[in-house]
Amino acid sequence: MKTALIAGLTAILAVSQANANIIVNGGFEAPAIPNGSYAIGAIPGWTSTLGDGLEIQNNAAGTPFEGKQLMELDGNQNSNARQTVATALGQTYDLSFEFSPRPNISAASNPVEVYFGGNLLDTLTGVGAGNTVWALKQYSVIGSGSDILEFRAAGNSDSLGGYIDDVRLEASPVPEVSLPGVVFGAGFAAMALRRFKSRKITA
Ligand SMILES: [Ca+2]
Numbered sequence: 734m735k736t737a738l739i740a741g742l743t744a745i746l747a748v749s750q751a752n753a754n755i756i757v758n759g760g761f762e763a764p765a766i767p768n769g770s771y772a773i774g775a776i777p778g779w780t781s782t783l784g785d786g787l788e789i790q791n792n793a794a795g796t797p798f799e800g801k802q803l804m805e806l807d808g809n810q811n812s813n814a815r816q817t818v819a820t821a822l823g824q825t826y827d828l829s830f831e832f833s834p835r836p837n838i839s840a841a842s843n844p845v846e847v848y849f850g851g852n853l854l855d856t857l858t859g860v861g862a863g864n865t866v867w868a869l870k871q872y873s874v875i876g877s878g879s880d881i882l883e884f885r886a887a888g889n890s891d892s893l894g895g896y897i898d899d900v901r902l903e904a905s906p907v908p909e910v911s912l913p914g915v916v917f918g919a920g921f922a923a924m925a926l927r928r929f930k931s932r933k934i935t936a
């Protein structure tokens with residue numbers, strides 16, 4: 734009975750520990766730059782192989798989704814942001830982030846392509862409103878051991894492009910496997926208790 738209960742508790746623990754974000758600087762809060770400013774260059778966690786580097790903004794042209802800063806693709810020209818993540822082979826991950834068109838910019842200038850492991854997951858764009866309009870984007874991806882997450886500007890290369898904030902990559906919980914284990918563990922414990930009680934009565 735004890736073994737079954739421990740197995741059940743271990744399964745619950747495994748589910749709760751699975752949700753850790755493995756993206757570094759996914760909120761683009763580092764380095765901190767002054768309010769109302771932007772910077773183009775290198776930032777922790779991310780690399781850029783197109784254009785002049787990554788652009789981050791602190792409330793320069795729109796409100797970030799979280800914290801004080803966001804990332805804009807298309808700094809001086811169409812650019813990208815890449816992060817290599819250590820993943821478990823065959824493990825399913827939940828990828829999520831917030832996307833907003835840059836305010837007052839056409840859909841032809843705002844496109845952002847999203848790649849994971851070299852595969853194009855999505856192309857996002859929209860017509861910019863008066864301020865940011867954030868939309869949560871979610872994808873299910875499978876780890877290969879080491880994978881590159883990449884955001885890449887597309888469309889008109891004109892120093893104005895789509896915004897990204899709050900990037901997360903978390904191992905998917907596995908309730909399909911763990912929950913029956915918990916139910917089985919609880920059921921087994923209840924059955925053992927009933928047997929114990931009935932023995933006591935008849936003794
Ligand atoms: Ca942020």
Ligand SMILES: [Ca+2]
Nearest residue numbers: 807842889893
């Ligand atoms: Ca653009």
